Amino acid sequence: MANSLKCDLCGKPATVHLTQIVNSKVHKVDLCEGCAQAKGVTDPSGFSLADLLLKASLNPEQPANVVRCEQCGATQADFKKLGRFGCPACYEAFKEIVEPMLGNMHKGTVHVGKVPQRALERKSLYDRLTHLQGELDEAIKTERYEDAARFRDEIHQVKQTFGEKTLS
Amino acid sequence: MKIAPLFEAQAEPTDAAASKCAIVLTTRVRLARNLSGQPFPGWAKEAQRSAMLSESMAAVAGLPQMKKGLSLTVEELSELEKQILVERHLISRELSTAKRGAGVVISRDQSTSVMINEEDHLRIQVMRAGFQLKKVWNVINTIDSEIEDKLDYAFSPTLGYLTACPTNLGTGMRGSAMMHLPALVISSQMEKVVRAVNQLGMAVRGLFGEGSDASGSIFQISNQTTLGEAEEEIIKRLSSVLNTIIEHELNARTKLLESDSNKLFDKIGRAFGILQNGQLLTSAEVMNLLSLVRLGVDLGVFAEARRPVIDRLFIEAQPGHIQYAAHGAFESAQRDRLRAQFLRAEFAKFGPPDFNVTGKN
Ligand SMILES: [Zn+2]
Numbered sequence: 001m002a003n004s005l006k007c008d009l010c011g012k013p014a015t016v017h018l019t020q021i022v023n024s025k026v027h028k029v030d031l032c033e034g035c036a037q038a039k040g041v042t043d044p045s046g047f048s049l050a051d052l053l054l055k056a057s058l059n060p061e062q063p064a065n066v067v068r069c070e071q072c073g074a075t076q077a078d079f080k081k082l083g084r085f086g087c088p089a090c091y092e093a094f095k096e097i098v099e100p101m102l103g104n105m106h107k108g109t110v111h112v113g114k115v116p117q118r119a120l121e122r123k124s125l126y127d128r129l130t131h132l133q134g135e136l137d138e139a140i141k142t143e144r145y146e147d148a149a150r151f152r153d154e155i156h157q158v159k160q161t162f163g164e165k166t167l168s
Numbered sequence: 169m170k171i172a173p174l175f176e177a178q179a180e181p182t183d184a185a186a187s188k189c190a191i192v193l194t195t196r197v198r199l200a201r202n203l204s205g206q207p208f209p210g211w212a213k214e215a216q217r218s219a220m221l222s223e224s225m226a227a228v229a230g231l232p233q234m235k236k237g238l239s240l241t242v243e244e245l246s247e248l249e250k251q252i253l254v255e256r257h258l259i260s261r262e263l264s265t266a267k268r269g270a271g272v273v274i275s276r277d278q279s280t281s282v283m284i285n286e287e288d289h290l291r292i293q294v295m296r297a298g299f300q301l302k303k304v305w306n307v308i309n310t311i312d313s314e315i316e317d318k319l320d321y322a323f324s325p326t327l328g329y330l331t332a333c334p335t336n337l338g339t340g341m342r343g344s345a346m347m348h349l350p351a352l353v354i355s356s357q358m359e360k361v362v363r364a365v366n367q368l369g370m371a372v373r374g375l376f377g378e379g380s381d382a383s384g385s386i387f388q389i390s391n392q393t394t395l396g397e398a399e400e401e402i403i404k405r406l407s408s409v410l411n412t413i414i415e416h417e418l419n420a421r422t423k424l425l426e427s428d429s430n431k432l433f434d435k436i437g438r439a440f441g442i443l444q445n446g447q448l449l450t451s452a453e454v455m456n457l458l459s460l461v462r463l464g465v466d467l468g469v470f471a472e473a474r475r476p477v478i479d480r481l482f483i484e485a486q487p488g489h490i491q492y493a494a495h496g497a498f499e500s501a502q503r504d505r506l507r508a509q510f511l512r513a514e515f516a517k518f519g520p521p522d523f524n525v526t527g528k529n
């Protein structure tokens with residue numbers, strides 16, 4: 001190995017050299033002792049090269065984009081600087097920059113694993129509600145008032161269940 | 169000391185019954201989970217973190233698996249206590265340096281720990297001695313579902329569990345095994361193995377050092393990707409990689425014995441001698457010596473029942489544990505003296521080696 005390698009993060013002489021292949025792409029990182037420690041390369045609880053590369057490749061110098069997460073107030077610039085999102089809603093707010101990254105980082109871009117039961121119930125109730133709302137609007141438009149009353153009752157019921165599920 | 173109960177109960181990391189698989193010391197699975205509608209810990213204000221900490225801690229501590237467990241906040245722990253928890257792999261280095269409003273819940277047997285407000289709101293971790301990935305996944309899957317009964321997880325049907333860092337997105341799962349691979353290290357094959365394992369999307373890290381020079385010849389192998397593959401698939405893929413590594417390590421051992429068993433047994437004998445008689449031992453040196461004695465157990469030089477002793481010493485010979493045992497803070501030179509003293513006592517009762525083991529393997 002060449003002895004003139006410099007740390008990718010701070011430029012000091014690198015002593016730790018990592019190569020990893022994620023989805024047939026070779027990633028190489030050279031780090032000094034200090035940065036390796038600081039970046040958790042020596043942390044037994046888990047270290048991800050992809051994570052490190054993400055931080056190194058995101059350039060904080062770029063002019064801040066004004067896209068902002070409505071929920072938590074984090075901006076795209078914050079994500080580029082920290083390599084971490086502000087809240088779960090950031091995934092939706094910063095879709096454009098996240099989605100292209102996922103393919104390089106993971107095996108696929110769509111979740112195929114475990115689904116939490118409560119979240120699922122919440123989602124199915126939400127879907128049901130959306131569906132009923134559509135039916136109601138349609139019934140009103142076509143002046144089927146008996147149907148409309150029935151849909152209104154159902155919506156009321158679903159909303160009650162929804163409330164009990166402590167949606168946040 | 170807040171963590172004193174950890175030393176009183178039988179614990180998975182230090183007192184597990186002799187593991188059946190000599191090469192895999194422990195298996196571990198961790199899940200990253202976050203609360204729906206809440207800012208991630210790194211972005212949250214201190215007051216928000218404190219509120220989430222008490223809500224999550226109450227929910228986790230109430231699990232049947234956490235009965236008689238320990239709930240600790242970072243601010244109530246001393247530096248030494250945090251170091252000990254890190255050495256026992258119960259918390260991460262990141263949590264040990266966390267700002268206020270973070271904590272951990274640890275089960276009585278220390279097989280389960282849930283870090284709160286580390287990088288994610290919850291980092292659930294289950295470990296077992298030996299090669300038990302599937303079992304560990306089943307256990308953690310149940311715990312996760314029980315927590316989900318009490319807390320609302322941030323989840324997207326398309327992206328899965330939403331995590332602070334997109335590298336954990338999807339399953340939020342990292343499965344890993346701690347492997348003892350002395351023959352691959354002695355025969356300089358570790359770099360080759362690391363490269364091959366990386367090709368398969370798995371990461372290899374030395375536990376007490378870096379890359380192929382890791383002291384103690386202990387490596388952690390874990391999955392690198394979390395999205396686009398179901399948990400069971402990841403576990404299956406990781407298991408098959410582990411099995412391949414085990415096979416290579418066993419082959420390397422056979423070759424070492426065939427080519428020059430005297431040289432190998434000499435190394436083991438010398439390691440044992442130093443552990444029995446050394447006066448100043450650094451933790452890096454001790455990891456290497458223990459590794460050789462552990463290989464000796466696998467080869468029949470020492471009794472099989474000694475293996476759990478070595479696995480316990482891998483943890484107890486580390487700086488935090490040495491200082492805890494000696495009731496004080498000590499400079500590293502003094503620690504080396506205390507460590508040697510501690511190991512002399514342990515190895516005085518270890519039992520003699522028997523090098524007439526040809527064919528025993
Ligand atoms: Zn550096």
Ligand SMILES: [Zn+2]
Pocket residue numbers: 069070071072073074085086087088089090091093
């Ligand atoms: Zn956000």
